[in-house]
Amino acid sequence: MTPCMNITALSQRVTQPADNSQTLLNLFRQSDLRTPALVLSRSQISTNYHALRHALPRVSIHYAVKPNIHPVIIDELYHNGSNFDVCSAGEVNEVLKTGIDPATLIHSHPIKSRDEFDKAVSAGIELFVVDNAEEIKKLKHYTNKKLKVLIRYRIKTNTQAVVNLQYKFGCTTDEVLTLAKQIEQTGHQFFGLCFHIGSQCVNNENYIEAIETAHKLIQMLDMEGLNVQLLDIGGGFPIQYIEPVPQIDEFCKPIAEALDRHIRPGIKVISEPGRFISATSVNLITTIVGKSYRDGKIWYYLDDGLYSTFSGIVFDKCQYPVVTANNGEEKLSVLAGPTCDSFDVMYDGLMIPEHNVGDRIMFMATGAYCEVSGSNFNALPRPKYIVID
Ligand SMILES: Cc1ncc(COP(=O)(O)O)c(C=O)c1O
The missing domain is CATH 2.40.37.10 (Lyase, Ornithine Decarboxylase; Chain A, domain 1)
Structure with a gap:
């Protein structure tokens, strides 16, 4: 009831x-x-943005516009210093209306049509995500620019998120090395790793496990001479609807500690929160x-x-x-x-x-x-x- x-x-x-x-x-x-x-x-958007910045001081925010692309939300976040995560040409167009530099965006959709890919590259986006070899083949069409490419991996298919985002996307950890080498062979740059636990994730242990996995992958990639420059820890941060959830500082404290413990300072860390920023606004x-x-x-x-x-x-x-x-x-x-x-x-x-x-x-x-x-x-x-x- x-x-x-x-x-x-x-x-x-x-x-x-x-x-x-x-x-x-x-x-x-x-x-x-x-x-x-x-x-x-408007004020609730900045309150939520700064609450997450405070909870994860090392992590910069790329607001995932998919849960709510209202221009006031985009504008408010832009003026507070946020970056953006986009997944389609329509989202790119909306976000670029702020005047933001497209080179600062992340296009996080691991599987894009050629048309979507073309439009994103033409718009000036440089940072992309892949999770399979077919997607990497598409990179070969872009010879004028060196793109930066992250590999999205999954830790397991059954997490305690209300919406499981590892079911449809994310390669296994065993595939990461091969995919990283394939990216380099296209002439583009293997730039790092990303994961997305799932949306409204109420268990921070999932993030910690994914960060520990990133640590192991980074060590393995180091030995192969493949340099990880960026780790993207996705979105998923929970908000209170009917059931109580921990305050964001409390929820993120062990995540921040895991990042400090496992991810060396030279690696930039970003996140792609959507719900946490827009839901309560x-x-x-x-x-x-x-x-x-x-x-x-x-x-x-x-x-x-x-x-x-x-x-x-x-x-x-x-x-x-x-x-x-x-x-x-x-x-x-x-x-x-x-x-x-x-x-x-x-x-x-x-x-x-x-x-x-x-x-x-x-x-x-x-x-x-x-x-x-x-x-x-x-x-x-x-x-x-x-x-x-
Ligand atoms: C790639 C990606 N990034 C970020 C998000 C935002 O997730 P959330 O709203 O749970 O923070 C989603 C949600 O579907 C996503 O698919």
Whole structure:
């Protein structure tokens, strides 16, 4: 059963007028607000960015734009000194609008079509990732420029991440040496190693194991005269949805220690966080557009659903904390979306006080892998962003 928070509980967390929660609450209560509304807090983006920088002082950040490519997020991060991780020509175009030097980007998609590869090289990207021999063959087409290439390896296929990113990508550690030599044979530069444990990874032991593996690989590559200049530790840093997760400093402390212990100072270390930066910077305000009583439960039909912002429930296996303004006896409830499809149900078995058509319900931490994977099924409108602070 999903716990529900009352808006007064949220108000109690508002400590100063400058706190963005106050603006959020005002919007929630504003009767003429057009919903569904994704409320994006600029200040929360920099707070999250600096929290991760503080937790991993040696590691520079390349924000992975895939969970949320909103221009305000890109702009805010750029002005805070972040770099970016991109995976497609569309992402490259968005990020380059900041004026950032393309040579500072990482293109982290291990398997790209020739067309995507061509566009990325033409745009000026120099740092790429591969995990197989077929991808390395594509490098031979680029003779005008020496590209820097990382090899993505996996440690094991079953990690404790909510979304396993080692299932589809990453070579085995046994393949690394052969692939590194193949990169050098194309005339490009084997530049280093990378891994991505998985998204919303709640177990920092996974990172430590991957860093220990990097250490062994670096020793082996050293003996073959192949110099590792960069280690990319991926993304995956967890945020709190319903279940508590450790504070980011606490979560990262053993990771930072493992880096200091195993990775020599001359090797630059970067990360590609997505969710940790964007998730808590956005909250969703919806309106109840319909209500019915079915099989002993109260059904509420909202103006946003599984085919739009709540697509994260399907693709990202997420449940977002629910906030209501109503008080009173909690009743067994269902929250469904606005489409005609019966699949469009987000929460079944939620205990909340009774609501009426026209009331608002808010969902927290809807800034990562939500709106980006939604559609306008039934030709319904997509939510609009409102940028605060
Ligand atoms: C290559 C790569 N880098 C970074 C990320 C971002 O991961 P997260 O949002 O978990 O930090 C992803 C997520 O899919 C990814 O595939």
